[in-house]
Amino acid sequence: MHRETRAARLTAPAPGQPVTVPLYQTSNFRFESPQELTRAMSDPDSFAYSGYGNPTNRALEQAMADLEQGEKALVTASGSSALSTVLQTILRHGDHIIAQKALYGGTVAMFNHLADRWGIEVTYVDGVDPAEVSTALRPSTKLLFLETIANPIGHVPDLPALAAEAKQNGLLTAVDSTFATPLLCRPIEHGADIVIHSATKYLGGHHDVVGGVAVFADEALYRQAWKHAINLGVVADPFAAWLIIRGLKTLPLRVNRACESAAMLAERMAAHPAVSAVHYPGLPTHASHARATKLLSGYGAIIATEVADAQQFMGNLELIMNASSLGGTETTVMHPGTTSHRHLTADELRTAGVSQNMVRIAVGVEHPDDLWADIEQALSPARTSRA
């Protein structure tokens, strides 16, 4: 069945059963005997305590493993906790990571923390040539880390070539695919071992829940990650999982609409005299355009645009909201230089491709003409009324 159908129908209920996934709002499960409880507590397929797993979470995990073509998935309390669970599962003191340069600011901050506290070093590469992986390789290298569509500049790495090179050298490949969603790309089909999502964004899709997912191509790695997630205390609350399930059902509708609108807005902004640059992988002028066309079935809904006075443009917006998160029904804008990427040094900002003139527009599902009208009035310095 098509991905759209699989997302819309997470379960196949028998007659008399609920059509949608019930919310198991319980922390605890009862057992027949102490022996059975002991067994359940070390089995990720059983439910003993919701801090370990829960049937509502499991429904979302199975749906995400299915949509991403993975073996197993783990739902966590946030995208960041999915990331830290994966890193703790794979890395030990003194290990080395090869990562793409353009990355979510929180990931860079996490890498810096690992370097500082655990002696884990990172070599940053462009992500366009597999030779970069072999050049950066050390005996201690364990992990290649990529983003399908990088936050915020829309850089798309050559995932298949890089993952193949990583595999050949015994590394695991983890991909943060938050911006692509399983609709635009399935990294496991291209050789990735782990796919990470901030479910806070498109999977939840309504700006009402924080959550994360890690999908594993290999069951043994998932079992290790499950233990680390328990140690970290980051297994998702079932109500959060339930909200994400509700969002997942309309993921294809929302993402397709947002991608179409983003393409239109990116084109119009690129032609506007007050805009000095537009970074959107759907534009032929974007450095990743050819790779994106090959790898993705859509270019995403994030546009990084550069204007003379970013703060003024953002302040002028009326319909579009200044807000930190993205991927929901409402279009939001943010200034990466002073928000998501604020922990980065000037050098790291340059590496991530983030300038102080840059505004990140995360396109939602409103009518694109209304979004364009707002952007146009906010760009015009005269602020003349269009009435």
Ligand SMILES: *Cc1c(COP(=O)(O)O)cnc(C)c1O
């Ligand atoms: C938001 C985001 C994260 C972090 O997710 P949270 O749910 O906010 O913890 C990680 N990666 C990317 C690409 C993101 O956009």
